[in-house]
Amino acid sequence: MEPNPLILLAAGGTGGHLFPAEALGVELMKRGFRVRLATDSRALRYSGLFTRDTIDVVPSETVRSRNPISLARTGVTLATGMAVAIYLLRKLKPAAVVGFGGYPTLPPLIAARLLRIPSVVHDANAVLGRANRFLSSYVSAIATSLPGVLDRDPHLASKTTTVGTPMRPAILAAAAVKYAAPDTTGPFRLLVVGGSQGARIMADIVPGAIEKLEPSLWGRLLLTQQVRDEDLGRVRAVYDRLKIKAELAPFFTDLPARLAANHLIVSRSGAGTVAELAAIGRPSILVPLPGSIDQDQFANAGVLSQAGGALRIPQAEFTPDRLASEISALAAEPAKLAGMADAARKAGRLDAAERLADLVVKVAGI
Template structure:
């Protein structure tokens, strides 16, 4: 007698951490519940070394709209069409019970193919403003999950199919969330974490060192600074901190970022959806600098979720000057109780059960 094969759930995500980490967290929970999972993505995810091993990954052609020129649009359309064709073949061969999309253009082909093949589908959006790919898919899927409240309140027809789940968190974030915030002592060490990501580290290298230099010299010995710095900026950033005798650890990438977040008194960062969700889950005060130039201003809206409850200070990039940053750090350093209150308010916005909530929704959509 053949043993029954567990139902399969396909997870579709763009090949960046912001999409892959929530997909990984959900995948681990679905596997814990006895289901099989596979990842459908673009070729960037082949460098990924988390839950999804190469034999669990299906690469499907995709493309982002990079230009409005007829030639570029035709190329994008042809790649997406090829992706839909390949993804449709996967639906026929793998017979998944549901397809879950986490945003980004690489989710378009598998989610469109799921609709064509009659497979139930769901999208998860981590931002305060829904991304363009998810916006297109939202009217064609069985259900919608969001990380933040009110994302689709402007559209009652979509809001009726929307469930607020939060952002599924990696185990390392959940572990970091168990570390209580240690309010800095008056005159004691102030642990400052500066992270920028691939599109933010340059501005941090330009603004943070001169901001530290503008602090009252009595603050310099108190600082314990950890900063993400691109290799090409390393020498100039290091030179400033060495001259000021600042304790500083500088790296292009921190593999243990959740633990670094848990250890800091204050974070200075971009406001990508994943970062904002992690700051809330762990409960840490922050100064957030949204990435400018985005069509839908998603990072500005993400930062607003924490700034509205006084858990973060949002500074648009045009106002993110050494003088402004120095003033904010000085004020916060002088008010440890305010930092602790910001940490508590950030934690109140976190959703540590997001993975279970999303997994419950997935099983309902899949009819399991």
């Protein structure tokens, strides 16, 4: 008997890339397809759908500087990745290759083009990422999470489909939990997350903001905050002094359930985070990571803020005073929080994995 068709998924080794790949993988497996993941070595720590025997590590490297030596090293690594990817695709013979962004997607997607294998890239951001931008002219189809991403490029827009961001099962389960607005005298649950690039600013700003809240709110506050190991001591000292009920950790394995359980979330605005807040329907204060060439996090946060589901605060304006003011105002207006939760939910899509799977099957001609 012929084995079921294989779809090779390619993604950078971060949650923002891996989680949508996992969600699509779950949907494709429901439809009887086999799936494998091509990625970098970071994903070997990943404990989701993909296990070590279904992960293929392809060498890759990000362009980190314009230094000639650094560029040469990056070029050699990517060339090695290309050789590995071509060998891998010839061995696996996938029906299609689907990329989710990040430099580790370059070798598998370019190899797919050279070997005439149908391919798709998915981008979760409001601005197409650099790797996907480079690949966009070479792939069979482009899937975006948000509408209008490529409207200014007719050549690419003609092969672009808006599908949303595929959601892993844990997010779909959290989305089933209805938002319950806080009582003005009851507990107020606040979740602060920052991701690998955002926890430091949260450790610098949030404790000072909490200290500036009215003491009456201290007693109501149930705070959960992602804090790096090196910042735990100083952050804990502030909350202990204020007698704040706070749970602090560098990482939360059950983040979807925690998103659903809280009244307000303070976070960076990576594409995955914004999509999950929308899918679950939770109000948020979003602080885009500055310095990005594409300003993708600023654009991502703008999608939810324009929909009425979030407040967007640029990092230059993210001060203890400003954050304390916003938290105090929202804690005093449960109806506004409920309205933000509803607006966020209306901006979310829960069927994105199915829609992307439909596109992949169509492109693969299966």
